[in-house]
Amino acid sequence: MEKITVNQLHGIVLRESESDAILEIDNNMYQKIAESLSHLRKQAFDGMENEMRERLVETLSNLSGILLRIRLEKAFRSESVDTNNLVDEERYVLDAYEEQQERLALITAAASKGKTQLLRYVSEKYRSxxxxxxxxxxxxxxxxxxxxxxxxxxxxxxxxxxxxxxxxxxxxxxxxxxxxxx
The missing domain is CATH 3.40.5.50 (Ribosomal Protein L9; domain 1)
Known part of the structure; x- marks a missing residue:
């Protein structure tokens, strides 16, 4: 699998941060980032070169997290945003968020409508x-x-x-x- 450079990832993060839409990125983006980080971590250097390698690892890691947060924030904050450009790793996180929202609505509705049986069921299921x-x-x-x-x-x-x-x-x-x- 091909790797990604800090400059390439920085450009992607910059474009994503300047757009209101979720932009199309490579479906293997996070795998490429992981591959690049793995490759960098395996390299052994001395002195200043090792320090530079560590900074590259830190920068790639930070940019990866920023990209993920920017893209998910867009998906979380607006129902009108097209989420078709999310990659699988981002959808995995979004699915958990949507499940959380559904659970919140369920408990809120059950409590406000006096549905004690449902609340007992949820509580028992959670505890068990x-x-x-x-x-x-x-x-x-x-x-x-x-x-x-x-x-x-x-x-x-x-x-x-x-x-x-x-x-x-x-x-x-x-x-x-x-x-x-x-």
Whole structure:
């Protein structure tokens, strides 16, 4: 896959920031950026050359984030903006945002219309959802919110458990969440 230079990416970011529309970009833009960053990080230099390499990596990373934020801000702030030019990675983020908006509307409507059954269902579904975590230290067995037993665990074990239990472990610094792709 071809790589992208800082100058090329800067030009793309500049054009995107000057336009109200979401401009067409290469469908593999973020993959090209990742490839370029990977290539730069693998290079070994000494002294000043290494410092320059680090600045290039930092600049490419920053420009990538700016491009993503600019394009998504356009999609988020206006329903009249054509989102057909978004690439798959941007659509992935936009889909999550739209899901968030739908959930917000659902809860707001259920609360304002007194739909307690729906709110109880949502609450129960949320509390019972399972997530996967990586344990950061040895731990004794625990009883989950679902009354199932989990563990004992050794550091670096992977476990799937109820969200409320996993969240408590993460807040203690005993676990970190593993996010699987949809």
């Amino acid at each position: 959802r399972m997530i996967t975590v990586r344990l950061l230290k040895d731990m004794e067995a625990l009883t989950g919110a679902d009354y199932e037993h989990y563990g004992p665990f050794e550091a670096e074990d992977i476990a799937t458990m109820p969200y409320v239990n996993a969240r408590a472990l993460m807040l203690q610094g005993s676990a970190t969440r593993i996010r699987w792709m949809d």
